[in-house]
Amino acid sequence: MLTGNKVSASVRARDALPSPIRKLTPLADRALADGVSILHLNIGQPDLAAPDALIEGIQQYESRILPYAPSQGVAGTVRAWQRYYQQVGVHYDVSQILVTSGGSEALLFALMAVADPGDEVICFEPTYANYFGFAVMTSVRIVPVPLDPGNGYHLPPAEEIERRITPRTRAILFCSPGNPTGAVFSYDELNVISDIAARHNLFVISDETYREIVFEGPRDMSMAKVEPTADQTIIVDSVSKRFSATGARIGCLATRHQGVLDGIHRFAQARLSAPTVEQRAVIPLLEEPRAYTDPLAEIYRSRRDVVYSELERIPGAFVRKPEGAFYIFAVLPIDDGDRFASWLLTDFRLDGETLMISPGDGFYLTPGLGTSEVRFAYVLEDNALRRGMRILREALAVYPGRTEE
């Protein structure tokens, strides 16, 4: 007997949006089945080898018992994060650090610890699209502040942010270096955020997943160094991108705010623990991060230069040079990024190859924004990127939804 149709899923379950990065996968699968090869510039999955120490640490796990880790994290891993932050120039007590299952869990915990259902969190758009998903899961309302492609997706004037603050606003959430923009906020910009947070008693949730992947400025920036609001700041961190180790699922949350700490330690007890073997295996990376991350940032800088210089030459495209992370967000002469990204997979081939990219609108919450933007993740080697940009140029020349000139 069918009973399933009498019960309905939660509003949250119904409101959850598909990832803009993954929703074109069925079209890509069909192209693959037709023998087309696809250059994947759609997803932030690094193609680079993880550090040897990490792989060896996983392979050399010595026991037949695979236990839970302590809910705060393996003691050695918590201390390794503490020493990692010391190298960044920030002191956290051991009790102020929680090891999480990726930055993703840290983000969920941060939102749950600062906001109740119906509360608001200010966010800049375009932004990391999963923030929208986490907001749905926690019943938090994201209030977006649009960024301007014309100034490289840097902060708008403080008034633009402040006028969106209501009695329900609890925090400002952002990532720098930014996904999908590649913008790195300067300390002047971080101070603007800090001033607003101080004046309106808001938390600051600073997602520093890409901290070391910076091309022009320092590779040790942190909102935790912005003193006036350091005690109401929550740092979200991750080994995923800086150590090319997305599958390790190890991240971290660090804060000096006692109420938040009390809450997140209890949340952590409820979810038991982050992965045990991987936590232990990341310790050597956290002890000496720059040995891996400095060469890594140089590789991404070279890729950024390839993609940027090619995009700049495409008639009708508008692009600013990203300062960090491994994404470039470009305005293209197209009617609709979704349609263009789908068309690349269904209709366009150059020598049996096509390109998979992320439509820009999925990184915005405001309907209608981002329709002519797309995100490229430069997670392929230079020659593949050159081929990808050639495909893009030739595709734009014949795309039926091309807009200008």
Ligand SMILES: Cc1ncc(COP(=O)(O)O)c(C=O)c1O
């Ligand atoms: C800005 C940002 N924050 C957090 C994450 C989540 O990373 P993870 O859960 O793998 O640590 C990502 C992943 O793409 C990201 O781009």
